[in-house]
Every structure is written in structure tokens, then in C-alpha cells.
Amino acid sequence: MKIGAAFALLSSLVSTALAVSFIVPGAVWSDTSGTKIQAHGGHVIKVGSTFYWLGYSNAAGIRPNIYTSTDLMNWTHFGIASTAVSAMYRPKFVSSGGKWYIWGQVNREIVTLVAPGSTPLSTAYTLTGSPQLLPPDARSFSDMGVFVDDNGSNYFLSSADSNNFQLNNINPTTPITIGTRVADIGAAMEAPGMFKSTGGVYYLIMSQKTGWRPDPDKVYWATSLAGPWQGGTDIAPESVNTYNSQNSAELVIKGTSTTSYIYLGDAWDSTGSDASNYEWLPIVVSDSAHTATLQNFAMWTVNPSTGVVTSTGFANTTFHAADGIVGGSAGKALYSPRVIVLRFPSIQVVNKRAVHNINSSSNVTFTNVVGRGEKQWVSFQYTVSNVIAGEAHVSVNGGPAINLSELNSRAGALFDGAGCADA
Ligand SMILES: *[C@@H]1O[C@H](CO)[C@@H](O)[C@H](O)[C@H]1NC(C)=O
Ligand SMILES: *[C@@H]1O[C@H](CO)[C@@H](O)[C@H](O)[C@H]1NC(C)=O
Ligand SMILES: *[C@@H]1O[C@H](CO)[C@@H](O)[C@H](O)[C@H]1NC(C)=O
Ligand SMILES: *[C@@H]1O[C@H](CO)[C@@H](O)[C@H](O)[C@H]1NC(C)=O
Ligand SMILES: *[C@@H]1O[C@H](CO)[C@@H](O)[C@H](O)[C@H]1NC(C)=O
Ligand SMILES: *[C@@H]1O[C@H](CO)[C@@H](O)[C@H](O)[C@H]1NC(C)=O
Numbered sequence: 001m002k003i004g005a006a007f008a009l010l011s012s013l014v015s016t017a018l019a020v021s022f023i024v025p026g027a028v029w030s031d032t033s034g035t036k037i038q039a040h041g042g043h044v045i046k047v048g049s050t051f052y053w054l055g056y057s058n059a060a061g062i063r064p065n066i067y068t069s070t071d072l073m074n075w076t077h078f079g080i081a082s083t084a085v086s087a088m089y090r091p092k093f094v095s096s097g098g099k100w101y102i103w104g105q106v107n108r109e110i111v112t113l114v115a116p117g118s119t120p121l122s123t124a125y126t127l128t129g130s131p132q133l134l135p136p137d138a139r140s141f142s143d144m145g146v147f148v149d150d151n152g153s154n155y156f157l158s159s160a161d162s163n164n165f166q167l168n169n170i171n172p173t174t175p176i177t178i179g180t181r182v183a184d185i186g187a188a189m190e191a192p193g194m195f196k197s198t199g200g201v202y203y204l205i206m207s208q209k210t211g212w213r214p215d216p217d218k219v220y221w222a223t224s225l226a227g228p229w230q231g232g233t234d235i236a237p238e239s240v241n242t243y244n245s246q247n248s249a250e251l252v253i254k255g256t257s258t259t260s261y262i263y264l265g266d267a268w269d270s271t272g273s274d275a276s277n278y279e280w281l282p283i284v285v286s287d288s289a290h291t292a293t294l295q296n297f298a299m300w301t302v303n304p305s306t307g308v309v310t311s312t313g314f315a316n317t318t319f320h321a322a323d324g325i326v327g328g329s330a331g332k333a334l335y336s337p338r339v340i341v342l343r344f345p346s347i348q349v350v351n352k353r354a355v356h357n358i359n360s361s362s363n364v365t366f367t368n369v370v371g372r373g374e375k376q377w378v379s380f381q382y383t384v385s386n387v388i389a390g391e392a393h394v395s396v397n398g399g400p401a402i403n404l405s406e407l408n409s410r411a412g413a414l415f416d417g418a419g420c421a422d423a
Contacts, residue, residue, distance in 0.1 A: 022299040022312045023073060025279045026244065026267045031067060031077045038274050039065050040266055041090035043146070043193075043249030044072075045120070051304070052120055054081070054091050054102065055248075058274045064091035064102050064113070066121065072302055082113050082125035090248070092146040093120050094154050096176045101128075103156075103176075105144050109133055110156075112175050129175040134160045134168065145249060146170070147194040155182065155225065157204075159190035165206060167225060185220060185229040195250040198259050199287035205235060205263065207246045212268040214241035221290045235263070235283075236294045243267075243296060245279030255307020261285055262302065263294055282309045 029037045042055025050068055053075060057065040064081040081091075081102055088104035088111060095101075100115040102125055109131035115122040134141050141160035147167075148154055154170035156178050165187045169179030189206035196202050202222050208215040216238040220231040236242050245265030253260040265279035281294045282302070299312040393401040 021073060022301050023280050024299050025281055025297070026277055029075075029278060031075045033077060035077065036274070037067060037075055037077075037278070039067055039278075040268075040272070040274075040276055041248055042264075043092050044251045044264060045093050046251075046253075046304075047120065049304075052093065054093055054120075056089060056091055056104070058272075061086040062088060064088060064104060064125070068121070071304055078121055079123040081115075081123060082127075084125065084127045085111055085113065090144050092144065092249070094146055094170060094176055095120070095148075096154060096170070096172045097174050099174065101176055103144065103146065105142065106131065108142060110141075110144065110178060114175060129177065132178050134158065134166065134178060141166070143190040143192065145192045145194065149225070150196065155194075157192040157194060159188075159192065159206075159209075165189050165192055165204070182225050183222075183227045183229060185227065187218075187220070187232065189218065191217075191247045193247050193249040193264070195252050195261055197261070197285050197287055201285075201287045201290065203250075203261075203285065203292045204229065205247045205250060205292065207242070212270055212272045214244045214246055214268070217242040217247050217265075219292045221292075231290060233291055235292060236296070240296075243279055243281065243294065250283070253302055253304060253307045255303065255305060257306040257308050260302055260307045260309050261292070 031037050037053075038057035038059060039053050039055025040058070042053060044051055044053045046052075049070055051070065051072055053067040053069065054064055056062050057080070060080050063083065063086055066078040066081055067075040068078050069075045085104070085106060088106050091102050091104035093100060094103055098118060100118070100120040100122075102113040102115075103110055104113075105111075110133075111127070111131050112129045113125035114128040116124050116126070141158040143159045145157035146154060147157060154172070154176070156168040156170050158166055158168070160166040165185050166181060167183040167185075168181050171177045171179040185204075187206065188209065190209050191207040192204060193206075194202060194204045200223060202225060204220040204222075205217055206220070207217045217235045218232050219235050220229045222229045242265060245267045247263065248266050249264045251262040251264055253262065261283040263279075263281045263283050265281070267277040267279045269275045281297065282300065284293045284295055285291070286293075295309075295311075297311040300309060301312060302309045393403055395401040
């Protein structure tokens with residue numbers, strides 16, 4: 001984060017029910033029991049009318065973790081798929097020969113788990129086959145992905161063989177194995193994900209190699225998996241570093257009205273810990289220009305039946321610190337039934353629109369916030385040069401102060417706006 005010319009709080013007030021009713025890219029995302037979702041480096045598949053989100057949980061020993069949903073917003077924790085492995089990164093489901101497999105990366109080898117029954121939902125996956133390296137030269141690989149073509153054939157995507165992207169067949173054997181190479185496009189990229197448009201164009205999205213730090217992900221395209229692969233265009237403006245995320249996988253929603261393409265990214269923290277979040281955004285595809293571009297929605301929904309993506313449009317109100325009521329050592333406090341209190345310990349902002357010398361015994365109160373008389377999502381966007389000094393606490397209507405520093409730069413939280421309807 002870097003310092004802004006003036007401190008500005010953009011408070012976005014959106015009506016919502018208590019349940020999760022939209023996707024908020026980059027924010028902390030909780031499951032239906034209220035626990036933060038831990039499904040990093042994963043992907044989402046649909047079987048019947050249910051979506052399955054598979055990813056890894058650091059807290060569970062970097063083991064594959066499964067969630068289910070019918071609306072892509074409310075996710076119910078199913079459980080850890082297997083205790084037979086640990087330190088398995090980027091797990092992916094593969095369905096083949098009536099069996100469900102989880103492939104994941106352990107020590108730069110592919111390790112295969114198989115479900116006991118005919119459903120991907122199991123906490124009793126067992127190890128099968130042998131750990132695999134990539135043919136033909138057994139060099140190590142990283143950041144695996146999978147792709148299922150329209151005819152049901154499965155493909156393995158990886159950064160391999162001196163860190164170049166490589167596309168391989170997956171042999172439909174029992175258990176599945178990595179097959180021959182289909183394409184090697186010579187791009188030193190990682191974290192590949194792929195989808196096919198309704199126009200028959202394959203799009204491949206990959207990040208550059210910058211560790212946990214986000215970079216501008218790129219898009220390649222081809223009309224045949226064997227290539228030629230072209231492109232390398234930006235999926236988002238370079239300056240935003242894929243909205244602070246790295247590709248993990250893509251999801252296609254074939255609805256009754258339209259087909260939507262969804263980017264499933266990881267918003268890693270500096271160490272890839274469980275504090276990392278998810279950046280899910282719709283992709284606008286142009287088969288004539290051969291581009292795929294992220295739509296930067298602050299909040300959005302997708303109807304899993306119709307496929308229609310909707311930005312939950314919101315009106316921004318900007319509150320400048322200097323327009324707030326300054327309490328404590330920096331001024332006289334004023335309280336009313338509807339206030340947002342902000343505390344910025346030790347921050348000093350040098351701008352005439354800013355309030356100076358606010359510390360932990362002072363605060364700024366805004367009383368002109370219009371509420372909707374129900375629980376509302378309030379998002380905060382702020383820039384600060386020193387994360388410790390800029391630690392911010394927010395309290396609405398005298399409620400408990402929420403430590404914004406524990407969220408992230410695109411975070412928001414539900415606040416009780418009751419009583420604000422007439423404001
Ligand atoms: C999420 O689940 C809750 C509780 O089951 C439900 O009330 C709500 O409508 C769901 N949200 C959506 C968008 O379906
Ligand atoms: C799917 O299509 C590809 C490309 O033509 C082909 O190589 C593959 O064998 C097909 N798979 C099936 C199951 O027909
Ligand atoms: C709200 O602010 C964000 C961030 O500046 C901007 O991208 C978005 O377009 C704004 N929305 C509206 C409705 O003005
Ligand atoms: C705001 O500052 C005043 C004066 O120090 C203090 O009495 C009040 O408790 C503070 N409010 C919050 C929510 O911290
Ligand atoms: C906050 O600043 C005031 C005025 O400079 C000072 O008197 C007070 O001790 C400071 N409080 C803290 C907790 O630093
Ligand atoms: C607020 O969160 C930050 C980041 O997790 C943490 O360092 C800090 O101690 C927290 N502050 C309080 C008062 O809990």
C-alpha cells in the first residue's frame with residue numbers, strides 16, 4: 001500500500017441479507033458456518049447442480065479441502081479429502097473411467113488420490129499409483145492445472161522442463177497418468193488455467209514467476225490444443241498486477257441465457273498463508289480480438305442457471321477525514337446514533353484535507369452516512385505508507401471496533417445499519 005495525497009474513505013453501502021449474496025473479490029470469505037474458507041491454489045467444478053471447490057488448507061497440513069455450493073456464493077465446508085498426503089499444493093479434481101481423482105503437487109511430483117466411491121465428495125481418498133514426473137525427461141514441474149475438453153478428454157497443464165509452460169495428455173488409465181506432450185509454447189510462466197469459449201477458441205491464462213507477489217497475468221489463445229499458441233496479452237491493466245492476484249483456474253458457467261467465464265485467482269499474502277484470500281472476477285472474452293479481460297467488479301453475482309453475471313452496482317460516497325468530527329486529543333468528540341468512528345493510531349497525513357496527529361486516544365466520526373435500516377456490507381478503500389502506523393479500527397453505531405488491518409486492502413465487513421433508514 002502507498003500513501004494517498006489525501007486520506008479518503010470510500011464507503012460503499014449495499015443492502016444485503018445476512019447470508020452471502022455476492023462475491024467480493026479479495027475480501028475475507030467465510031463458509032456457511034462463519035469460518036474463513038481455506039481452499040488455496042484450487043479450482044471449482046460442477047457436477048449436477050452442485051459446485052465443488054477444491055483447494056488446500058495450510059492449517060490442515062496443506063491437504064486438499066472440499067467445499068460445496070449451489071450458488072457459488074454460499075459455500076458449505078465438506079471436509080479434508082484425505083489424510084494420506086500432506087504438503088500437497090494446487091490440488092485438482094480429475095474424473096476418468098467412472099472414478100474421481102485428486103491430483104496435486106508434492107515435492108514437485110504429481111501425487112494421485114482416488115475417491116472410494118463414484119462421487120468427488122469424500123474424506124477418504126487414498127493414495128494410488130506412483131508419484132510422477134513429467135515425460136519425457138523427468139524434469140520437475142510446478143503449479144499444475146487441469147483442463148477438460150468438450151469431448152471429455154483431460155489435459156495436464158504445468159510449468160515444466162526449465163520452467164516453460166507445457167500441455168500434456170492425461171491417459172485415461174486406472175489410475176490416470178500423465179501422457180504425451182501436446183504443446184510447449186516456450187513461455188516461462190506458471191499457474192496455468194484454461195477454458196474454451198463458445199466460439200471454439202482455447203484461452204490459456206498464466207502468471208509470471210514472482211513467487212507470492214502478484215504480477216500481470218497473460219492470456220494465450222489457440223484454435224487447437226496443439227497450437228499454434230499466440231498472444232501473451234494482458235488480462236488486466238499491467239499496473240494493477242491482476243488486481244493483486246495470481247491465476248489458479250477458470251470456471252465456465254453454461255447458462256440458459258449466456259455462457260460466462262470466471263477467473264479464479266488467489267490473492268496471496270506475502271507468505272501464501274491461510275490469511276490469503278481469493279480474487280474471483282468475470283472474464284470478458286472477444287473471439288474476434290482473441291482477448292480475455294477481467295471485469296473489475298467490487299461485488300458481483302452470477303446466476304448459476306442463466307449464467308448471467310451482475311455487478312451489484314453501488315454508489316460511492318467519499319468521506320474526507322477533514323470533514324469528520326474529530327474526537328479526543330485532536331478535537332471534541334460528538335456522538336449520535338449513527339456514526340462511523342475511525343481511529344488511526346499515530347498516523348500523520350500531510351494535506352490540508354487531512355486530520356493531523358490522530359493517535360490511539362483520538363478518532364474521527366462521520367455522522368452523515370446514509371443507511372438502509374438493515375445489515376449492510378461496508379467496504380473500505382484506503383492507502384497508507386506504514387501498515388503498523390496506519391492500523392485502522394472502524395466502529396459503526398457504537399458497535400465493536402473492527403481492526404481493518406486484519407482484513408485486506410479490498411476488504412469489507414457486515415455492519416448493523418439498523419436505525420439508519422431515515423438518515
Ligand atoms: C445463501 O444461503 C442463505 C441461507 O441458506 C440463503 O438465505 C441465501 O438466499 C443464499 N444466497 C443466495 C445468493 O442464494
Ligand atoms: C478429443 O479430441 C482430441 C483432439 O481432437 C483427441 O485427441 C482426443 O482423442 C479426443 N478424445 C476423445 C475421448 O474422443
Ligand atoms: C466506485 O469507486 C470505485 C473505485 O474508485 C470505482 O471503480 C467505481 O467505478 C465507482 N462506482 C461508482 C458507481 O461510481
Ligand atoms: C473517540 O474519542 C473519544 C475521546 O478520546 C473517546 O471518548 C471515545 O471513546 C472514542 N470513541 C471510540 C469508538 O474509540
Ligand atoms: C495522543 O496525542 C496527544 C496530543 O499530542 C497526546 O497528549 C497523547 O498522549 C497521545 N496519546 C497517545 C496514546 O499516544
Ligand atoms: C490489528 O491487526 C494487525 C494485523 O493483524 C495487528 O498487527 C494488530 O496488533 C491488531 N491491533 C489490535 C489492537 O488488535
